[in-house]
Amino acid sequence: xxxxxxxxxxxxxxxxxxxxxxxxxxxxxxxxxxxxxxxxxxxxxxxxxxxxxxxxxxxxxxxxxxxxxxxxxxxxxxxxxxxxxxxxxxxxxxxxxxxxxxxxxxxxxxxxxxxxxxxxxxxxxxxxxxxxxxxxxxxxxxxxxxxxxxxxxxxxxxxxxxxxxxxxxxxxxxxxxxxxxxxxxxxxxxxxxxxxxxxxxxxxxxxxxxxxxxxxxxxxxxxxxxxxxxxxxxxxxxxxxxxxxxxxxxxxxxxxxxxxxxxxxxxxxxxxxxxxxxxxxxxxxxxxxxxxxxxxxxxxxxxxxxxxxxxxxxxxxxxxxx
Amino acid sequence: xxxxxxxxxxxxxxxxxxxxxxxxxxxxxxxxxxxxxxxxxxxxxxxxxxxxxxxxxxxxxxxxxxxxxxxxxxxxxxxxxxxxxxxxxxxxxxxxxxxxxxxxxxxxxxxxxxxxxxxxxxxxxxxxxxxxxxxxxxxxxxxxxxxxxxxxxxxxxxxxxxxxxxxxxxxxxxxxxxxxxxxxxxxxxxxxxxxxxxxxxxxxxxxxxxxxxxxxxxxxxxxxxxxxxxxxxxxxxxxxxxxxxxxxxxxxxxxxxxxxxxxxxxxxxxxxxxxxxxxxxxxxxxxxxxxxxxxxxxxxxxxxxxxxxxxxxxxxxxxxxxxxxxx
Numbered sequence: 317x318x319x320x321x322x323x324x325x326x327x328x329x330x331x332x333x334x335x336x337x338x339x340x341x342x343x344x345x346x347x348x349x350x351x352x353x354x355x356x357x358x359x360x361x362x363x364x365x366x367x368x369x370x371x372x373x374x375x376x377x378x379x380x381x382x383x384x385x386x387x388x389x390x391x392x393x394x395x396x397x398x399x400x401x402x403x404x405x406x407x408x409x410x411x412x413x414x415x416x417x418x419x420x421x422x423x424x425x426x427x428x429x430x431x432x433x434x435x436x437x438x439x440x441x442x443x444x445x446x447x448x449x450x451x452x453x454x455x456x457x458x459x460x461x462x463x464x465x466x467x468x469x470x471x472x473x474x475x476x477x478x479x480x481x482x483x484x485x486x487x488x489x490x491x492x493x494x495x496x497x498x499x500x501x502x503x504x505x506x507x508x509x510x511x512x513x514x515x516x517x518x519x520x521x522x523x524x525x526x527x528x529x530x531x532x533x534x535x536x537x538x539x540x541x542x543x544x545x546x547x548x549x550x551x552x553x554x555x556x557x558x559x560x561x562x563x564x565x566x567x568x569x570x571x572x573x574x575x576x577x578x579x580x581x582x583x584x585x586x587x588x589x590x591x592x593x594x595x596x597x598x599x600x601x602x603x604x605x606x607x608x609x610x611x612x613x614x615x616x617x618x619x620x621x622x623x624x625x626x627x628x629x630x631x632x633x634x635x636x637x638x
Numbered sequence: 639x640x641x642x643x644x645x646x647x648x649x650x651x652x653x654x655x656x657x658x659x660x661x662x663x664x665x666x667x668x669x670x671x672x673x674x675x676x677x678x679x680x681x682x683x684x685x686x687x688x689x690x691x692x693x694x695x696x697x698x699x700x701x702x703x704x705x706x707x708x709x710x711x712x713x714x715x716x717x718x719x720x721x722x723x724x725x726x727x728x729x730x731x732x733x734x735x736x737x738x739x740x741x742x743x744x745x746x747x748x749x750x751x752x753x754x755x756x757x758x759x760x761x762x763x764x765x766x767x768x769x770x771x772x773x774x775x776x777x778x779x780x781x782x783x784x785x786x787x788x789x790x791x792x793x794x795x796x797x798x799x800x801x802x803x804x805x806x807x808x809x810x811x812x813x814x815x816x817x818x819x820x821x822x823x824x825x826x827x828x829x830x831x832x833x834x835x836x837x838x839x840x841x842x843x844x845x846x847x848x849x850x851x852x853x854x855x856x857x858x859x860x861x862x863x864x865x866x867x868x869x870x871x872x873x874x875x876x877x878x879x880x881x882x883x884x885x886x887x888x889x890x891x892x893x894x895x896x897x898x899x900x901x902x903x904x905x906x907x908x909x910x911x912x913x914x915x916x917x918x919x920x921x922x923x924x925x926x927x928x929x930x931x932x933x934x935x936x937x938x939x940x941x942x943x944x945x946x947x948x949x950x951x952x953x954x955x956x957x958x959x960x961x962x963x964x965x
Contacts, residue, residue: 358828358829358830359828459918473919473920474692475919476919503691503692503855504691504855504857504896504899504900505691505895505896505899505915505916506691506919507899507901508898508899508901508913508915508916509915509916511901512913512915530828530829531901532829532903533900533901533902533903533908534901535903536901536902536903536904536905536908537901537905537908537909537911556905557905557906560903560904560905570830571829571830572903574829574830574832574833575833575858575903576858576859576861576862578861578885579882581862583837583840583841584833584836584837584862585833586830586831586833586834586837587830587833587834588834590798590800590801590828590830590831591828591830
């Protein structure tokens with residue numbers, strides 16, 4: 317099976333008045349052709365910055381990619397020029413952002429924004445592009461597409477805007493769709509609609525998907541494989557069934573254990589402490605100060621992502637020997 | 639339910655927000671029917687969960703109960719007295735007993751006041767303690783919410799979201815209330831912090847004999863913390879019943895769709911799951927559908943649903959649904 321995106325040891329940091337913030341500290345993950353990779357993590361874990369870094373969307377300054385590689389179909393995107401990246405974004409890689417209200421241009425019609433990738437990346441005439449846009453709006457389930465094309469983002473509801481965003485991301489038939497918390501801001505019944513839509517489109521568009529979220533429920537229904545991120549690194553990665561049935565990393569276990577269980581009113585098993593902002597290059601495991609199983613080595617050496625069994629990888633000194 | 643066990647009774651509560659039609663001389667007014675005839679009771683010592691999606695009116699209901707919004711009509715009977723018609727001075731006294739915890743820990747604390755001032759402010763406003771005892775009370779409350787006493791002199795920006803929410807909870811506890819409206823208290827927090835804060839709120843409720851109206855959209859969390867749950871849609875309560883009963887036997891078509899939409903962290907069951915997927919979006923609260931508000935998206939809508947709004951019908955032990963399917 318070929319690998320569409322192969323990120324190796326990506327490191328990104330930001331300059332702030334108080335010094336550096338190390339947002340991504342050695343992220344390693346792959347997406348294979350035709351699969352959905354879920355990336356799970358809380359705010360500050362580096363999941364969004366990882367994708368933004370790969371696509372050249374991190375403003376530099378204050379951001380800076382200080383290490384690693386990101387191979388897309390064999391080519392290292394981190395070495396691409398801005399022009400080359402622009403040629404790929406929207407065409408071979410589609411991106412859906414979290415908040416569709418702020419990621420659409422409020423002063424341009426939906427039609428104009430939907431046809432923009434086509435006009436930019438292909439030799440379509442305006443009329444052909446419009447036809448294609450109508451087709452896409454139909455495909456994502458927006459009624460009255462002819463009328464909707466002439467409307468502005470504020471005239472759409474949240475769920476419809478997200479559908480329009482999906483249409484825009486897919487209009488050039490990309491190989492990879494990256495969705496960054498696409499349903500977090502939506503109501504649960506609308507979320508169900510969007511998840512069902514994307515799953516349906518995945519097979520007809522024959523594409524790979526990266527779905528980023530903090531919601532362990534959504535990932536269970538969407539992903540083939542899941543990567544869990546904490547402190548800017550991937551701490552565990554496995555096939556979806558394996559991750560939920562046999563979570564290895566204490567953080568993954570903590571997250572799953574802290575969810576309410578049906579039929580019991582026992583106090584929830586919370587993870588102690590809180591995520592922190594990393595202001596120095598990590599010398600050890602970023603989860604150490606919250607981990608119930610921490611050992612001295614955890615503070616001294618950064619754990620390596622190693623294969624424990626089959627396709628199940630974990631970065632933890634409980635399973636690795638220095 | 640014995641009369642004396644009922645702490646709060648909401649009767650036919652309505653809150654309409656007027657809209658300007660944009661003309662200089664307004665000949666006609668439109669209204670957002672945010673809360674459109676809502677009635678329920680909360681027993682002393684229980685947690686009533688109030689769930690629904692955005693725009694259903696749950697937050698507005700919570701705030702109207704506390705008179706943060708003046709109800710358009712209806713009665714709110716707290717400890718036997720209708721507080722809507724209370725003169726301002728008496729309402730003010732009532733406020734000691736009814737408090738609120740807000741959703742956004744970044745917006746609900748005054749950035750220019752330190753923790754001690756934030757928690758102490760209610761005590762100063764109501765003159766419940768002599769000045770020299772306020773500080774000690776503030777420190778006691780910090781202990782109760784799991785914050786270090788040394789935080790008393792710090793300012794909100796020095797704290798994380800979870801800690802700020804604890805400060806908000808501390809503030810709500812200062813006057814020793816009997817009733818707290820929790821308006822989405824954990825929604826804005828990271829997943830690993832939600833469990834901590836939820837545990838704290840449950841523990842405080844038991845320790846201090848509190849009564850909660852717990853407004854939230856995370857259905858699993860609400861079930862965990864509530865004795866009974868009311869489901870709202872477009873300004874109306876559509877179903878109300880004991881938590882476990884509502885979750886295992888949802889009767890109203892909207893409740894069923896809502897519960898079926900909640901993703902569970904279990905890949906095998908997610909793959910097999912058959913969901914009720916609702917079509918379209920929630921209709922406008924300015925011009926809501928006639929009759930049952932849910933009929934435009936209901937997979938089981940009948941002709942009569944357009945004619946009149948359904949009353950509540952009994953569908954189980956202490957369990958009611960506003961739906962003609964159960965007449």
